[in-house]
Amino acid sequence: MLRVSGLFVVVALGCLLIADVHITTLDPWSELQRMALGFATPDFSAVGDIGWVLVRTVAFAFCGVALGAVGGFVLSQFFHVGPVRWVCAFIRAIHELFWALIFLQMFGLTPLTGVLAIAIPYAGICAKVYAETLEEADLRASKVLAPGADMVSAFLYARLPTVWVHIKNYTSYRFECGLRSSAVLGFVGLPTLGFYLETAFSEGHYSEAAALMIMFYILIASLRYWMRVRLIGLYALIAPFLLGGGVEIQMTNIVRFFTVDIVPSPLRGHDVFAAGVLPDFAGWLWMMLSDMALPGIVATLILTQIALVGTGMLALMMFPLISDKFLGRFGRSIGHGVLVVIRSTPEFILAYIFLQLWGPSMLPAIVALSLHNGAIIGHLIGRFSNQLVLRPDHATGINLYAFEILPRIYGQFLAYLFYRWEVIMRETAILGILGIATLGFFIDSALSEIRLDRAMFLIVVTAILNIGIDILSRRIRGRLHLSDTAQQLKK
Amino acid sequence: MKKITIFISALAIFIGIASMAPKAAVAETFVFTAIPDQDESKLIERFGKVAAYLAKELGVETKYIPVKSYAAAVTAFRNNQVQLAWFGGLSGVRARSLVEGSKAIAQGAEDPAFETYIIAHSSTGLNASDSFPMGIKGKTFTFGSKGSTSGRLMPEYYIRNELGGSPDNVFSKVGFSGNHSKTIALVQSGAYQVGAVNFQVWIDELKDGKIDESKVSVIWKTPPYPDYQWSIRGDVDKTFGAGFTERVTKALLSMSDPDLLASFPRSSFIPASNADYQPILDVAKQIKLID
Amino acid sequence: MLRGVSMSINDGERVALIGESGAGKSTLISVLQHRYAADTAFVPQDLGLVGNLSVFHNIYMGALQRHSMAHNVLNLVWPRPSEIARVRPIAEQLGLGDKLFSKVGELSGGQQQRTAICRAIHQGGPALLGDEPVSANDQHQSRVIMDAITTSFDTVVLAMHDVELALEYSTRIIGIKDQNIAIDVAADQVTRADLDFLYMK
Structure with a gap:
């Protein structure tokens, strides 16, 4: 394990040498002061219906995750079929934001766009985790069932309950992710928290932005008090009606998306075998690869590898904040607060703050991604460390950390980190403000130029890269005998 | 156990979404949008007033929908989810190149020299x-x-x-x-x-x-160039009745309420045509932002 | 593994398999279970319970095959009064009446064992196969269980470690030693002492 960790650190250091992390600070303080002032004086009245904004954010998250979980559950039953596995890998390799942008083209600004943008990638993720969990199900009860019981009943009585706790915990964890996704979908125009947050933030209305962020922190921190299995039925009944209205969905737009928009421009409306069409297409392909895909892949990988190691280091530093091995009740509740704030603040806001501090380079992106993901993994391993039982005469302080806790959580920690790898890579997409030309930057450019053929091509390239990372990560986890995802997510 | 709750939930969600899905439009609503170029938080309030003004002048239900990006405004226009839009020079050129028959109908008095x-x-x-x-x-x-x-x-x-x-x-x-x-x-x-x-x-x-x-x-x-303009889809006359484009143009050009104009902010609206934006199209093609 | 064992069990017999642990009782039981799965209820050594479900649901599980899928699913979420009425007497008979809606995972070993027996009784049928079904219960409870078993099933084949109990409740004793049938006699033809050799090295 240490050798692999060392290898990743060396790779990240190598990337740091190539990466541009030059600091160009002039006078960031006036803007940072305005932000600090804004956050010190949150203005809850500025967003007219802040309550409704939150309700809608929850409603999108709920519908999206519920649909994704049910869809994922159905898919998990067929996960042994190769093509089903591939489809799942593909749909989860595309970021919610990109799904939203695709559906915006097809459906426009309708609730369906937001719900599907969450549901589809989540179905792919849930299918994988559910399938792995069910594989570990205890089969003893199934074996004694009288013959003749139908498959569904047998499954529901004898198999599902044995893994129900893991499925429930995992799904509720996904719901927290869903809330973040739902909020972020506002950046592209859905009426969730991100819509108002992005506006307030980019207009420099920091008091308003602060109010929105604080409400969001409270929402995430209080999740376990209101997200109860018992209430799911009730939520499901009302949530679909809280998504708000939207524009009409028109079939012609959907058809045009598939038959015109995403067809590479040299092929559009031409006979493929007509003179000059194929060479044009080859030129287009070459341009896409050499000008966008390849430089995009390089930048994405460099940023990802550095941020991955940064995430790991920060997670190891932050998990004691919520661990009962290090802090008392009071300290832990503060620690929880800190981690909620860090992991729930959208990366682009973190990146903007660091951009002010250090000027444009890869550094703000690295720190923003590492902090956000480090807080998520810190939260997970902090929770895991709380289950450890120590000898009564255990060491304290730094010795406790280094000799008793760290060795025991390290496997789990690596498992989470490798699992997060592809997530970090997906997130490198949204840092265009820094001008870092990741794949996501080029996709965003193509979409803003309404060149959907280019966007689609790059999205597919991104998905393939993601699948590659996913496979690599699984290989490494397998080689290190790290428990797989299902195992990790036990509470 | 809880499984059934999930199934019922899924069903409810499907029904819920289905109920939101398109209904055959009984009375057509005239919808417009605007690129989110500045203080977005005030756009809804600002264009809400414009919507009320247009509804009164045109005698059809008129609605403004906010969007989050220039591209989203263009897409909504292209997808006929809005029929009229307040575009910038580039977004307007892009949108009109994607929608056959669409035209620029009005611009701010300041816009020819932006x-x-x-x-x-x-x-x-x-x-x-x-x-x-x-x-x-x-x-x-x-x-x-x-x-x-x-x-x-x-x-x-x-x-x-x-x-x-x-x-x-x-x-x-x-x-x-x-x-x-x-x-x-x-x-x-x-x-x-x-x-x-x-x-x-x-x-x-x-x-x-x-x-x-x-x-x-x-x-x-920079030297002055033409920028913002109102663009309208070419098929509105078919949907809202002959002469609709002209009525919209007239309503925009005769907008004189200082409160409304100040929200753009423009002193008045003057006629515009697609040809006014040829320089923008040329530049966009030259730097390969448009094919 | 068992070597060249052949045996037949007749309807209405109550057979006890006895012998040292490791002698091959469990193997024999599972062979029988595979062969007669269609019409025997089964209580394996690991009990085959679902810890996360209530005693009621675990017992009801013996009857899944008798009901439609919809009924089963509904009963899972919201226990039907009619099913409770059927399950409760069985549970009460074995002293589980007050635990009907406790999670099985929270019960003692003896209570879990009785839950598994209740499930087998609820499943019903002509025969019961059990692997040490009373091992975790005291003498008194064991007799209650054996009474319940013998009144519920015509034919019973149990692996047992308690020779006394075996002699008391069985009609036929099969002694297993070194993976082979060492003795096969009617229960009233032998005494405890006759069987001691099974447990000697």
Whole structure:
């Protein structure tokens, strides 16, 4: 394990040498002061219906995750079929934001766009985790069932309950992710928290932005008090009606998306075998690869590898904040607060703050991604460390950390980190403000130029890269005998 | 057990979504949007008034929907989810090239002569000049939104022309701040040394006291170019009755309520045509933002 | 593994398999279970319970095959009064009446064992196969269980470690030693002492 960790650190250091992390600070303080002032004086009245904004954010998250979980559950039953596995890998390799942008083209600004943008990638993720969990199900009860019981009943009585706790915990964890996704979908125009947050933030209305962020922190921190299995039925009944209205969905737009928009421009409306069409297409392909895909892949990988190691280091530093091995009740509740704030603040806001501090380079992106993901993994391993039982005469302080806790959580920690790898890579997409030309930057450019053929091509390239990372990560986890995802997510 | 709750939930969600899905439109609503070029939080309020005005003038139900990006405005126009839009020069050209028969019908009195200001942080030592500031070469530079005319297209055009290379090649770093306010904030703090900004936003923020001129100042003004305009889809006459385009044009041109006009902010609206924006289309093609 | 064992069990017999642990009782039981799965209820050594479900649901599980899928699913979420009425007497008979809606995972070993027996009784049928079904219960409870088993099933084949109990409740004793049938006699033809050799090295 240490050798692999060392290898990743060396790779990240190598990337740091190539990466541009030059600091160009002039006078960031006036803007940072305005932000600090804004956050010190949150203005809850500025967003007219802040309550409704939150309700809608929850409603999108709920519908999206519920649909994704049910869809994922159905898919998990067929996960042994190769093509089903591939489809799942593909749909989860595309970021919610990109799904939203695709559906915006097809459906426009309708609730369906937001719900599907969450549901589809989540179905792919849930299918994988559910399938792995069910594989570990205890089969003893199934074996004694009288013959003749139908498959569904047998499954529901004898198999599902044995893994129900893991499925429930995992799904509720996904719901927290869903809330973040739902909020972020506002950046592209859905009426969730991100819509108002992005506006307030980019207009420099920091008091308003602060109010929105604080409400969001409270929402995430209080999740376990209101997200109860018992209430799911009730939520499901009302949530679909809280998504708000939207524009009409028109079939012609959907058809045009598939038959015109995403067809590479040299092929559009031409006979493929007509003179000059194929060479044009080859030129287009070459341009896409050499000008966008390849430089995009390089930048994405460099940023990802550095941020991955940064995430790991920060997670190891932050998990004691919520661990009962290090802090008392009071300290832990503060620690929880800190981690909620860090992991729930959208990366682009973190990146903007660091951009002010250090000027444009890869550094703000690295720190923003590492902090956000480090807080998520810190939260997970902090929770895991709380289950450890120590000898009564255990060491304290730094010795406790280094000799008793760290060795025991390290496997789990690596498992989470490798699992997060592809997530970090997906997130490198949204840092265009820094001008870092990741794949996501080029996709965003193509979409803003309404060149959907280019966007689609790059999205597919991104998905393939993601699948590659996913496979690599699984290989490494397998080689290190790290428990797989299902195992990790036990509470 | 809980499984059934999930099934019932799923069913409810499907029904819920289905109930929101398109219903055959009984009475057509005339929908418009606007590019989110500045203070978005006020756009809803601002265009709500415009919607009320148009509804009264046109006698059809009129609705404004807010969008989050220039591209989203173009897409909504293209998808016939809005029939009228307040576009910038580039977004308008793009939208009209995607929708056959659509036309520019009105522009602000100020729009035929719009400008971009190139602004720089004081530490660069660059001063205001009448000729293109060659000294910005090698500096860090931020545009506004990727789809903006004043924050992207026109400055990029002049940069390519004067400095003889793409922004990536002539600057040490190129960012996209997302909007004009952020461009000013980023250059003022020195995070970026130089930036390109919509001149109206600059003037407004200067008036509001948000700009510290000892830190950031205008170093060059582009020659005037045509920018914002109202564009309408070509098929509205079919949907809303013959002569509808003309009625919309007339309503826009005769808008005289200072309160309404101030929200754009424009002194009045004057006629516009697609041909007015040929220069923008040419520039966009030249720097390959449009095929 | 068992070597060249052949045996037949007649309807109405109550057979006890006895012998040292490791002698091959469990193997024999599972062979029988595979062969007669269609019409025997089964209580394996690991009990085959679902810890996360209530005693009621675990017992009801013996009857899944008798009901429609919809009924089963509904009963899972919201226990049907009619099913409770059927399950409760069985549970009460074995002293689980007050635990009907406790999670099985929270019960003692003896209570879990009785839950598994209740499930087998609820499943019903002509025969029961059990692998040490009373091992975790005291003498008194064991007799209650054996009474319940013998009144519920015509034919019973149990692996047992308690020779006394085996002699008391069985009609036929099969002694297993070194993976082979060492003795096969009617229960009233032998005494405890006759069987001691099974447990000697």
